[in-house]
Amino acid sequence: MSNPLLPHLATLTQVKDLAVGIKLFRCKFNDSQVGANFDYRPGQFGFLSAFGVGESPFGLTSTKGRLNSEVEFAVARVGTVTAALHELEEGDTVGIRGPYGNWFPLDEVRGKRIVIIGGGIGMAPLRPVIQTIIYNRRDYDELILLCAARQPNLLVFKEEYDEWAAAPNTRFHVTVDVGDNSWKGNVGLITKLLADVAPTPDNAVAITCGPPIMIKFVLKGLKELGFTPEQIVTTLESKMKCGIGKCGRCNVGERYICLDGPVFRYDQILKFLEEF
Ligand SMILES: Cc1cc2nc3c(=O)[nH]c(=O)nc-3n(C[C@H](O)[C@H](O)[C@H](O)COP(=O)(O)OP(=O)(O)OC[C@H]3O[C@@H](n4cnc5c(N)ncnc54)[C@H](O)[C@@H]3O)c2cc1C
Ligand code: FES
Structure with missing residues (x-):
């Protein structure tokens, strides 16, 4: 069985400034089959790694099917991993694992x-x-x-x-x-x-x-x-380590934000918010 914590290699095909301290990274999986199978919906996230430094979770900011099999992340520079990512250039290699979490209920809200x-x-x-x-x-x-x-x-x-x-x-x-x-x-x-x-x-x-x-x-x-x-x-935001419900880093009450979230209907989290 493959290790779910092992990132897939990807090459940065575009790095551009979105705003002060925020960069957009477009990534192409080195294995085209991995790219074709990377099926995600709006709201899901992935971990992006800067090799030798670490990995962090980021929302997928691209729309499946729009960029062939490439995916995009928008990264604000706030600390160690994000600073290392901001040093990278087009052609550099990153690691990506995911997609994780749930998604915005766009099917359920049709007609609204x-x-x-x-x-x-x-x-x-x-x-x-x-x-x-x-x-x-x-x-x-x-x-x-x-x-x-x-x-x-x-x-x-x-x-x-x-x-x-x-x-x-x-x-x-x-x-x-x-x-x-x-x-x-x-x-x-x-x-x-x-x-x-x-x-x-x-x-x-x-x-x-x-x-x-x-x-x-x-x-x-x-x-x-x-x-x-x-x-x-x-x-809901939280610090995360594994992203797959194993480490207990992101739990709020009985829920794991990485598995049950990050997207919630407000009535589902009223109790959590009181606990925060
Ligand atoms: C599901 C999810 C989706 C996210 N999507 C995005 C995104 O699309 N773009 C983006 O720029 N950031 C996103 N984040 C936040 C991003 O993961 C953190 O900014 C990143 O992990 C910081 O790593 P660092 O090593 O650079 O910072 P560190 O050196 O670890 O910390 C620097 C500062 O950032 C804070 N921080 C660290 N981790 C988090 C975290 N998980 N959430 C909030 N604050 C944190 C620390 O408290 C500290 O103040 C997301 C977080 C989650 C959980
Ligand atoms: S990040 Fe490990 S359980 Fe959610």
Whole structure:
């Protein structure tokens, strides 16, 4: 039996700056069969390793089938592994294992109005959600996109904004906590934008991902707009080691975030959040 903790080798075919301190890595599996079998859905994650340094979990930010068998990760530089990854260049080799975890329930929410609220690097796992909805636009009702970052040079996937904004039956809004001289858009926290846009909860589902503090206040804002916990899907963050339910590093209560998550309906985690 193959070792599930052994990464597959992959070559970086593209490394580019997405924002200050955030890079996009496009990876091609060295074994094309591994690439063809790497079947994943929006919300799942994988471990990316910088050889000689270590590995870390990152949301898969590509959409299966869009890049042949290549996969993409958006990595914010915060510590040891991410700094080592940021030193890599196109042509270098990385390790990848996964895909792990569950996914956003895009099949279950067909026909509904979708409100997507993403902050900072939290847009990484939301990008394939947005792409999937846009490529299957008629399967869903109105799409309302709210994106945020602390400052303009931390906004990710900016080059895709025009495509997202132009999608049929879509409202697209961006805000930054603090603007700069060149910024002409909204300034203020994403919770203010949410209150201003005020999406109706009728036949709607809200999907949100971002830093824990943002999630906390977005959940509050959604509740104030009338969304029930069953209408809200979010992600939980935790430190992880194995990603496959063996090490006990990521458990919250009786659940392992790597297996039962990282995607949860809000009503499923109300109790966990109280325990946090
Ligand atoms: C399911 C999942 C998906 C993720 N997706 C992404 C993604 O798409 N892009 C991205 O940039 N990051 C993502 N992260 C966070 C990423 O795993 C951490 O930033 C990374 O492990 C830090 O490694 P490091 O060695 O560079 O940092 P370290 O040197 O280990 O630590 C530096 C700082 O980062 C914090 N940190 C370390 N690990 C985590 C973690 N797992 N979650 C939150 N904070 C952490 C530490 O507390 C410390 O403050 C994800 C995490 C999980 C669990
Ligand atoms: S990371 Fe090991 S059990 Fe979840």
